[in-house]
Amino acid sequence: MLASRFVAGRCVGIFRNVYRSHIRTHLITFAEKRFESTLSAPHSVPLPQHHNNHLSRSFSRSAMASVESIVQQLQGLSITPAATVSHAAASSPATWREALEQSSSAPKSFELIKTIVYKPKTAKTATPVPLVVVAREGTDVISGALGKKLNLKEPRLASEDLLTEFFSLDKNSLSPLALNEQTFPKVVTVIDNTIESASTIFAIRGLSTSSTIFLTGRELFSYIKRLETQENALHEIDFEALRTDGPAASATTPAKKEKESAKIEGAAQIAIGIKKEVDFAGWYTNVLLKADMLDYYNVSGCYILKPWSYSIWEIIQDWFNKEIKELGVQNAYFPMFVSQSVLEKEKDHIEGFSPEVAWVTRAGKSDLEEPIAIRPTSETAMYPYYAKWIRSHRDLPLKLNQWNSVVRWEFKNPQPFLRTREFLWQEGHTAHLTKPEADIEVRQILDLYRRVYEDLLAVPVIPGVKSEKEKFAGGLYTTTVEGFIPTSGRGIQAATSHCLGQNFSRPEMFNIVVEDPNDPTGQGKIYVWQNSWGLSTRTIGVMVMTHGDNQGLILPPRVAAIQAVIIPCGIAAKTSDEQRKTINDKCEELAQQLKKIGVKAKADLRDVHTPGFKFNDWEQKGVPLRLEIGPADLAKQQTLSVRRDTGIKAPIPLAQLTTVVPQLLETIQSDLFKKAQDNYYSRLKEITKWDDIVPALDNKCVVALPWCEEEACEDDIKERSGQSSEPQDERAPSAGAKSLCIPFDQSRWTPIVPGQTKCPACSKDAKRWTLFGRSY
Numbered sequence: 001m002l003a004s005r006f007v008a009g010r011c012v013g014i015f016r017n018v019y020r021s022h023i024r025t026h027l028i029t030f031a032e033k034r035f036e037s038t039l040s041a042p043h044s045v046p047l048p049q050h051h052n053n054h055l056s057r058s059f060s061r062s063a064m065a066s067v068e069s070i071v072q073q074l075q076g077l078s079i080t081p082a083a084t085v086s087h088a089a090a091s092s093p094a095t096w097r098e099a100l101e102q103s104s105s106a107p108k109s110f111e112l113i114k115t116i117v118y119k120p121k122t123a124k125t126a127t128p129v130p131l132v133v134v135a136r137e138g139t140d141v142i143s144g145a146l147g148k149k150l151n152l153k154e155p156r157l158a159s160e161d162l163l164t165e166f167f168s169l170d171k172n173s174l175s176p177l178a179l180n181e182q183t184f185p186k187v188v189t190v191i192d193n194t195i196e197s198a199s200t201i202f203a204i205r206g207l208s209t210s211s212t213i214f215l216t217g218r219e220l221f222s223y224i225k226r227l228e229t230q231e232n233a234l235h236e237i238d239f240e241a242l243r244t245d246g247p248a249a250s251a252t253t254p255a256k257k258e259k260e261s262a263k264i265e266g267a268a269q270i271a272i273g274i275k276k277e278v279d280f281a282g283w284y285t286n287v288l289l290k291a292d293m294l295d296y297y298n299v300s301g302c303y304i305l306k307p308w309s310y311s312i313w314e315i316i317q318d319w320f321n322k323e324i325k326e327l328g329v330q331n332a333y334f335p336m337f338v339s340q341s342v343l344e345k346e347k348d349h350i351e352g353f354s355p356e357v358a359w360v361t362r363a364g365k366s367d368l369e370e371p372i373a374i375r376p377t378s379e380t381a382m383y384p385y386y387a388k389w390i391r392s393h394r395d396l397p398l399k400l401n402q403w404n405s406v407v408r409w410e411f412k413n414p415q416p417f418l419r420t421r422e423f424l425w426q427e428g429h430t431a432h433l434t435k436p437e438a439d440i441e442v443r444q445i446l447d448l449y450r451r452v453y454e455d456l457l458a459v460p461v462i463p464g465v466k467s468e469k470e471k472f473a474g475g476l477y478t479t480t481v482e483g484f485i486p487t488s489g490r491g492i493q494a495a496t497s498h499c500l501g502q503n504f505s506r507p508e509m510f511n512i513v514v515e516d517p518n519d520p521t522g523q524g525k526i527y528v529w530q531n532s533w534g535l536s537t538r539t540i541g542v543m544v545m546t547h548g549d550n551q552g553l554i555l556p557p558r559v560a561a562i563q564a565v566i567i568p569c570g571i572a573a574k575t576s577d578e579q580r581k582t583i584n585d586k587c588e589e590l591a592q593q594l595k596k597i598g599v600k601a602k603a604d605l606r607d608v609h610t611p612g613f614k615f616n617d618w619e620q621k622g623v624p625l626r627l628e629i630g631p632a633d634l635a636k637q638q639t640l641s642v643r644r645d646t647g648i649k650a651p652i653p654l655a656q657l658t659t660v661v662p663q664l665l666e667t668i669q670s671d672l673f674k675k676a677q678d679n680y681y682s683r684l685k686e687i688t689k690w691d692d693i694v695p696a697l698d699n700k701c702v703v704a705l706p707w708c709e710e711e712a713c714e715d716d717i718k719e720r721s722g723q724s725s726e727p728q729d730e731r732a733p734s735a736g737a738k739s740l741c742i743p744f745d746q747s748r749w750t751p752i753v754p755g756q757t758k759c760p761a762c763s764k765d766a767k768r769w770t771l772f773g774r775s776y
């Protein structure tokens with residue numbers, strides 16, 4: 001840890017450039033995302049009601065006009081649509097389906113048609129020839145394999161600009177009906193070969209988000225097929241066969257291809273737009289943005305915590321405050337500035353941080369006489385005052401905690417919550433008369449950290465002690481709870497509780513000393529035993545990574561600001577105002593009932609949004625439980641519950657609501673934990689032979705080794721396991737395995753026989769089972 005920090009410090013100049021260009025990419029991506037979300041959620045800014053009505057009326061008038069002309073054109077080709085439907089603007093497949101299901105004029109059963117446009121790679125000067133894919137909703141379109149088959153280079157999802165240029169439509173209005181004598185020759189068109197013979201009716205966008213035309217597969221096929229010429233063929237593709245042949249075909253550059261297909265397949269089918277299993281870093285960023293947890297900030301490596309994530313931190317604060325106060329800890333606050341002389345007092349300690357310390361060197365136009373550091377942690381800021389305040393053994397134990405932010409000017413790639421230049425945490429600093437007393441507290445606090453993760457965030461962790469190399473610089477020993485991110489196969493230090501020993505209280509350091517109450521001569525002195533312990537907003541990132549899926553965030557009920565959202569459903573254009581009011585009132589009434597028994601409930605009565613939009617919105621934000629109420633539910637005196645974690649739907653009689661909902665929330669909480677724990681444990685590999693280590697790491701596992709506990713061996717393991725590893729994700733540091741912790745509970749593994757069990761790395765005698773892994 002120390003070594004890598006120094007390297008980062010020395011190479012600041014080089015890193016800075018890399019870093020800047022990386023950040024720029026980030027911002028551009030973000031700008032695009034914002035653009036996308038404006039397009040896909042046109043109603044996200046609530047307009048005054050009358051204004052909005054006016055807009056949608058005039059919009060649907062023009063939409064209807066275009067539908068009429070399309071229908072006329074189809075009739076000219078002897079095609080009569082099974083139905084045409086105008087509906088509320090629907091920007092996603094889910095809301096589209098929902099709008100159609102609510103319409104009385106839509107067929108009882110239908111399938112959606114998706115139209116995806118790609119831009120194959122071409123020379124900058126060449127005119128692009130877009131690839132238009134017309135497929136059934138459920139068809140898996142693998143662009144890489146498709147490009148290979150058609151001999152088109154690296155097809156990527158087309159930008160909105162390209163769609164406008166070729167079709168004058170946005171991606172949600174586009175459909176095969178935009179293909180005509182003018183557009184067809186300019187593009188390459190592919191049709192899913194199962195469409196022609198399908199017996200179902202297909203829903204096709206009427207070139208707007210608010211109108212739909214229903215055609216048979218045969219009709220749709222013939223509509224496009226007639227445009228075919230000698231020069232421009234219609235490609236009928238068997239996507240199922242393409243999918244099966246796919247992996248072999250894309251073996252040349254797997255990482256790159258995987259990333260592409262992550263985006264492309266995702267775009268049409270999953271809310272987050274990037275698949276968690278394929279581009280984890282991209283997925284993570286998208287989840288945070290779409291769940292409205294975070295925003296980027298104009299100082300790189302810093303982020304804004306929005307209410308949806310800050311509320312989680314508040315819940316952790318409330319719980320943790322209550323627990324530490326039971327232990328006699330009091331909250332206080334120390335300034336964020338540390339003078340240079342004090343900061344640099346403990347040499348090992350400062351060596352651990354110095355490359356990352358941010359300094360204030362100027363005030364207004366004048367340089368400061370002595371630069372002032374912004375705390376990277378507060379040991380050195382606080383302890384001169386501990387020396388002043390602790391006059392006698394009766395002043396012990398002194399137990400203070402502060403909730404604050406610290407700054408570590410990292411030059412590694414930032415990642416929200418996991419690695420940021422400023423982060424929120426609590427830091428506890430305590431002083432004790434004896435080592436046993438300090439030891440006990442170290443473990444009490446560590447167990448509170450374990451409970452924050454396991455009981456609140458439903459994230460399993462393994463408590464243990466750090467190796468000498470990985471311990472807190474300047475401390476005596478460090479205990480840790482180690483988490484694990486299955487998707488990346490990396491360990492993550494979740495929180496640490498350190499015993500500093502007497503390193504900081506020594507006379508040449510801060511000289512925190514009391515008379516020894518047990519020395520009969522009255523001359524004996526005791527340098528106090530100190531601990532420090534910290535838990536940061538990293539908790540939130542680990543939770544998101546552990547539970548989230550391709551629909552977005554999944555919040556464990558105990559940390560959710562909203563645990564149950566109640567959504568009125570089944571309200572159609574023909575619903576009377578009175579019926580609408582009855583349903584809305586019922587939703588509000590249920591929310592009040594639940595709030596009364598301590599469930600954080602909310603009725604979502606926003607009338608500018610369809611139920612489908614709301615479902616999607618709260619799913620992305622990870623609300624654990626959704627309750628739907630429609631006229632039919634009301635008649636049966638029930639509500640339909642839908643679990644965010646499993647999607648399982650079950651009706652709940654309204655009379656039992658206040659008993660069933662709290663139970664269900666508890667079940668969700670424990671199921672999430674169980675699932676994450678099973679996942680973690682299944683990736684913990686007991687390994688006794690060197691040759692098995694790297695394959696296990698490459699298989700996204702953490703390895704437990706019977707280890708000699710020697711630092712040189714640890715360095716060697718890191719180096720040797722790093723050499724043979726795969727190319728790494730650019731945002732994930734350190735490819736070699738380092739020691740994560742020596743678990744307190746050794747009983748999970750085969751007992752180590754002293755003198756017989758050998759360390760698989762150096763063949764010396766093994767001491768304890770130690771977890772090694774790639775890590776954050």
Ligand SMILES: [Zn+2]
Pocket residue numbers: 707708709710713714759760761762763764
């Ligand atoms: Zn060894």
